[in-house]
Amino acid sequence: MLRGQDPRSPRRWRRPVVAGLGLGLAASLLAACGGSGGTTLTWYINPDNGGQDAVAKNCSTDDYTIKTQVLPQDAGQQRVQLARRLAAKDSGIDIMSIDPPYTAEFANAGFLAPFPESMQDALREQSFDGATKAATWQDKIVVAPLWSNVQVLWYRKSFVQKAGIDMSKPVTWDQIIKAASANGGKVAVQANKYEGYSVWINALISGAGGELASNTSRGDDATIDVSSQAGKDAAKVVAELARSKAAPADLSVSQEGQAGATFGSDQGAFLVNWTYIWTNYDETQPEVKKDLGYAPYPETVAGDGSTTTSRPPYGGIGIGVSKYSDHVEDAIEATACITKPTNQGVNAELTGNMPASAAGYDYKPLKKIYPQDLLDLWQRSLDRAAPRTVTPYWSDISGALQSTWHPPSAVNPDTTPEKSAQFIRDVLKQKKLL
């Protein structure tokens, strides 16, 4: 039999297959040209409820359209995905939302396109001090602060009434732990082995007047100060809570969500958490919302009682432009628009992630959602906020901190800070695995 006559011969199939492939190729080429009205800028965002999407729409122009792509929920995973792609010089990322602790690492690695001086001056002018500090690496603003988050102490009004605490004065950790233990309440914090636990420890150490690390410009030779008196004071708080009746059962695995759930339960008394808590219970537990009070972040060591000595955790998002983008100039222009105070307000209204500038707080609709004294508390807290140590090695320091301080019930104020400082030094020098 001749091959061509065999109905199962592969040749019979070749022509339609080739034609199909050609069609597919032509279609995809056409699709690529489809947006020929302008450039598409891809903005990698951390997940939120549509705030950054709305801002992307506001900032799209005739020259370019900003499209968002969502990064993983976990800040550490966001860092991993962005850094690995940037290390491979991926041009698919134009703009990205970067968590403050990783800003220095990205800038130091040369992943970020520099902003013009005029833009840096404008950002310095408009942003809160904490936001500027977290966005600065080697005296240059390397990311544009979009929103600034800060933790405050949330409490159940009914509980503090029962316990008889005066919340108009600054309170210490010791006070709230004792009050909760004595009255069957829980103090909800973030103490899972993750970034949030480092956030808490950093705030406790800063609140005692210390620092995790200094001389960070020396890279892996930075001075590690965890073993200072401030470190011991911080460890005392962690150990006291973990061993008290005020510790939630899931303390060692609790992240923001679990802590929020504990606070919303019958045992809820105190909670340290970000700004989103104000709207967190609106839909699901309106009775909790009615009972929700707020005060400055608790003090690690008691001050003189007039103003708080606490240094609440700082969080937020800075917008960076990839050096490997094919449209750096457009992306920088878009970034300037994204971080305009009005757009910070738009984002805050939709997500509860508060603006990084005082001007952003003036955005009218925010005043309808949030009581003025809460907005004031947040701004005051942002002024006192302690950003995590700005160093390209933050993830090493944070990881080593988590390894030595977790679980919270094993923290010993006499040994943990010393052990942890030595471990961080060894990890930075690559003498120990993490």
Next chain:
Amino acid sequence: MSAVAAPRGAHTSRPKPKAPASDRAKAENRLGQRLVAPAVILMVLVTAYPMLQALYLSLFKYRLTTPDDRQFVGLGNYATVLTDSLFWRDTFNTVLIMVVTVAVELVIGFVFAMVMHRIVFARGAIRTAILIPYGIITVVSAFAWQFTFSLNNGWVNSAFAWLPGISPDTNWFGGYGTSMFAIMISEIWKTTPFMSLLLLAGLSQVSEDMIEAAKVDGATWWQRLRRVILPNMRAAIMVAVLFRALDAFRIFDNIFVMTKGAQGTASSSFLTYTQVIEQFQLGLGSALSVLLFLTVLLIAFGIVKLFRVDLAQARGEG
């Protein structure tokens, strides 16, 4: 009794031609070599290149985010790893998980294989039902088991509250022992079907005649199992244990989903992941991967030796 166990694969083995090959055979051989060459070259490229690259990288102090500080350290990374307590702790965890899960799976898997082999009614349905867990993606099953043991929305605490030591407040992922227990349960649930499938293949190769003969000789059920069935399944058991042991030694998904390595539950693979992916320590991480690779080779070699099975024979090549 041992006389009943006939030499394996006697009917499949063909005498090998020892005589010098003819021209035709040589030509066929050459053609065969040319035909497989592209595949062999491709395989070498995709497997050997990353291996050699890892070997090369393991000699450097090299961090993805500070590429300019790359520095040759020779075997320094290996020294760091091998003298690190974390490495040995994670290796211990990995071996513990491997030994416990493979042992439990072997027993349960064998029972399942017997059920699948002997069942007379609804054979297809029962075989399928037993195999379902293996069809589920590990990450999905890990999440399912994480929810199962979760303090907030799991059902284990309420369902087993009558057992001493379990209360509504038991935090399974809050301690080492309980976390490892949850991880192993998930691993066993997920992969026992695979074990039973391999054992079923071995079981169906055991000649019914031999079992009949043993019965006639008056062997009890236990004697038949120990002296007839198991010895004749040795190759199948070896393959099952080998595959599962190597798989279990590389455990990652369950730990990643359930504890993220907290409470000291990290495994060797997890440690490697942390170094390479999370810490961007390409040098240290590559040294760990090389060590992991060597350990896997060692385990494979050990298991093959332990079962004294000729691999060619196990494949039925005689």
